[in-house]
Amino acid sequence: MTTASREHIRWFRNTAPYINAHRGKTFVLMIGGEVAQHDNFYYIIHDIALLNSLGIRLVLVHGNRPQIDERLQQAGIENKFHQDIRITDSVAMPHVADAAGALRAQIEAGLSMGLPNSPMQGASIRVCSGNFITAKPIGVVDGVDFQHTGRVRRMDIAGISQQLAAGSIVLLSPLGYSPTGEIFNLALEDIAVHCAAAINADKLLLFGSAAGLINSEGKLLRQIAVGDMANLKFYDKEQARLAATAQRACLAGVERCQVISYQDDCAMLEELFTHDGSGTLVATDDYEQLRTATIDDVGGIIELIEPLEQQGVLLKRSRELLETEIKQFRLLERDGRILACAALYPYPDEGCGEVACVITHPEYRGGKRGQRLLRELEAEARRLGLDRVFILTTQTAHWFIEQGFEERSRDDLPAKKQNLYNLQRKSKVFFKSLS
Incomplete structure (x- = not known):
């Protein structure tokens, strides 16, 4: 077997925790009309088929803005907008419905492929679409009648859930229907947020032209907590719209939204099946969870501290000692992987406590995780x-000095700690006042 082949096998092996974590979960994918016009859409369809084969329950919500624009232009009909919302009159409505129907058929055809020697071979995917969305008219706003442009009134949760349970991919077009039989043109984002919240989706994946959310300074934001979004500015309207959609979804109860590129091949798989992903994660809280360690975390802590023990940076701790002291440890965790740890050993009689084992995994250094644990x-x-x-x-004095610690004599240590002081290591002692 070649080196390249082994690398592929190792990568596949490393995806196992994510395959196990995602199986049986429900993802909503928001796919704008621009996605279907891009050359990479062919490969996104393949990746959707792969997710389906891995037991992930999928709802695809597609848009059709550029397709509507093309049809109206060809028909010589003016595009009308107010507050960046399309006004759909009775003349435009047939073209809107035609655009939605044609794109729905294109997606269904793509998911029906089964060509030999292709990722779709043997897929046998069942796609279900229908009247899952009940809509209502926007009505008159600022004196402007939006006519056949509407909003989601409710989702057929039972119907969607039934199809997902049967193994079907549910496909939602940007059309809704009223109890009186009217058809309404709906915003893609409105459907995606309502659907993801209504069916308690585990993730909402949003496709954009960039790698993820890019701030006004041109920097890719790898993760954002919803509470931090109010202070962010984005470099174009598409970015702002994606960010607002992710924020709305999280506030509606969707724990995680991920913004990824539809132009980069494999971006969705990289986002879902690697540690660092490819795009931007927007979450209701910090993506990396800070928590107290449990007995089940001993193995992960040992993995972190062993290399430093071998280098002499840390004093060696046995598994038995770690199991005894496990409640003293605090961890930063992402998707079940321990990224950093630290421990606090109180000496209440002397009014002080020892901070120990402040360690960050080598792959995740530079993200101020040590500072976060120290503050905790x-x-x-x-x-x-x-x-x-x-x-x-013995070797990290400068980092602690930067965190406000000052060097002291070992005579300042609590009596119990002085008795345990290792004269051979000659560790330096640093204190920090908390007042």
């Missing part, structure tokens, strides 16, 4: 009534 331990020390924390270190 300092806050915990205050809650315990301690007014100082200290550390013993």
